[in-house]
Amino acid sequence: MPTRIKLTDGQFSLVEDPYTHVSDDEDLVRGDLIISLTRFQSEGERLLAEGRSVGVRLEPAEEVEVLAYDLPRIALVAVAFPKFNDGRAYTAARLLRERYGFTGEVRAVGDVLREQAGFMVRVGFDAFEPADGSTPEQWAHTAHRQRHVYQRAADRRAPAFAERE
């Protein structure tokens, strides 16, 4: 079974991934799935009725607002980084957590690099499919690098101004 790095209670670990990514031109397989927003919109209702856990893959141009209604029913949002520097994914993750209170898994997929671990964790990602072969230890190292942060974000870390009080 494939794996992904999972962040739970501040700990990064490599855990088995029960989900199967199914692209739009592939046939559906059994079990829990991650499918595109388009496919979710046409087949999601049926898949959820079958009792499956369904994750939706969100591409950068797709807006999280579209998912607002369905968020309570889906287990996971896979936010795509077609390139590591497509920063729209950071806004998407942050809105999922802060604005929609999404508590399921928010997974970084695509060109996911350990250098960005700190930023990803701060905006609310809690699962990662690294493209650079990096390990949970390396993610933990990078994500915990900065002892202080200056802004409020989805991770609820106390910013410097709150630490100072």
Place this chain on the structure above:
Amino acid sequence: MYQYDTLDKEFLADRAAEFREQVVRRLAGEITEDQFKPIRLMNGLYLQLHAYMLRVAIPYGSLNPTQLRVLADIGRTYDKGYGHFTTRQNLQFHWIKLADTPDILDRLAAVDMHAIQTSGNCIRNTTADPYSGATAEEVDDPRVWSEAIRQWSSLHPEFSFLPRKFKIAITGAAKDRTAAKVHDIGLMMRRGRDGVLGFEVIVGGGLGRTPFVGPTIKEFLPANRLVSYLEAILRVFNRHGRRDNKYKARIKILVAALGAEEFGRQVEEEWAKIGPESDLPDTEIARIRGAFAATAFDTLVNRSEVFEAAKAADLGLARFARNNLREHKRAGYTIVEISLKAIGETPGDATSDQMDVVADLAERYGQNDIRVTHEQNLVLPHVKLDDVPALYAALNAAGLATPNVNLITDMIACPGLDYCALANARAIPIAQDIARTFADQDRAELIGELKIKISGCINACGHHHVGHIGILGVDKKGEEFYQLTLGGSGAEDAAVGSMLGPALPADRVAPAIDTLVEVYLRERQGQERFLDTFRRTGVVPFKEAVYADAN
């Protein structure tokens, strides 16, 4: 000045340690250049023609003597004994070795400095009026808000991979010395009718390939709502700015495409959702403000007999005083501009020895405060008039008393093809040519305020679009040519210059400027600046003269 506390210091130390590891991984071959390039750029490290270039952030252009001495020493130890001040109030070192950069960043961090976000598609160093805290013109001290933005924007998790770079400038004075209207965001401090402090928010100005004077999207933003409003602007940009073409990715293109009104509406909508929870608490603003309130002024009279007598005895000092001093908010004090535009030298360059001299003088005469201007000069913002003669003598001895601030020889020039990997033509030698042409100070003063700005390529780091006379280097079949524009301004009367005519070969540029000046002197009425005359007469007389001359 703002003093870094333990948190600020640890933040810089952690970031420097991270970069050290990244450099080790690169040198060991664990990461490729393609992977490393964005990493080094996040720390202001470019690879240019001759070596690496390290761009050090000087937040809102404010330095203390200790910091300036460390910059001087880095220049001496790791570069060739000098540094180059930029149009974003930063300092560039042009001869840096990759292997030395971790040590350099540690040296910087030890004096509360860094190179974070001096490159990359992130929120860059916020620039501010170099006269902050010294000029009577200001509504409020913009450094307070610049420091708040520095902290908020540092390693911002959501806004570190924007469609393109993002630059913010703040002025507290109506007279704009920050080029706020050609920034991604320009903030102009205002006092509301009820006395509440706020900002006029200008978004989507810019230079480069498609210059724009930015429109105002909010007439009055209460100052305590600044951070949430910035967050709203950045979020709209991050989501909707173009990412398919780097030349169309700046926020100015989005604002122009949507129209300022619609862009403003989207920002308001997002801002309403964000709410005031994202703003900085008043206590934090008060803490930052406290750090800038510490300047202690003596109670003096407005006239200094020492200074007046010295001026009467020394024409050089009198000339320096005429051109390089600006009115201070306190009686008996003055703002002193130190020109980095000595005739024939590279605009914006200062040697390490000169930096040490300025640091010493700031300690002795300037309340430990040094500013960098976006026009690539330095400022001692708080000098007693009584001390000006001694200060002038010391500056003069160090080659730092060029009396040409705002005059024709006070040019902006980007490093151009002499250093920069992006440039198409050289900029510095053109500036040197022009400076020699107008080396006669009497003539320069007769001409008065005239801003020449030179860029070596269309990216416009030399701000040519907003020069009263702008000069853009282009490559025509392998030869350096220069395109002249007239009538631009980066100040409160911001405007994009219009093209004069066909590009000129390098050796014809300085003579053409001379011709333009002759036309101005012939046409000007009363106290008109070059820009005013141009705006009244239009391009025709200037164009005729330059190209008649060419035939």
Place this chain on the structure above:
Amino acid sequence: MKALTGNRLTDGEVVFWKAGAWVERFADAELFESAEAGEAAEAHAKTEQTVIVDPYLIDLIESEGLWAPVSYRERLRALGPTNHLHHGKQAEGGAAIEALQHASGAARSKGRVNLIKR
């Protein structure tokens, strides 16, 4: 005629390929008469990830018996900046540097010799 150049990883120094090694002086650079030889060297250089950054071939042109880079940008890389004549490779001086400085057009053109000779 071509030469192979790049910037050295550790210090950014401009270097030129010479028979499997990198040299700092343009005058010492290996000159490739055949496209194949140059491309083979370039392909090899691209594998030297921990030595060199972005190696590439440059065009040379003969100017009064001297092979000089065609583009002015490459002449600046081989010499140093024109505003600080004591910075960069030109600081060393000597006949080869002087010849390159005075190669046709080195004053203001990016190097089309026939264009700037006038």
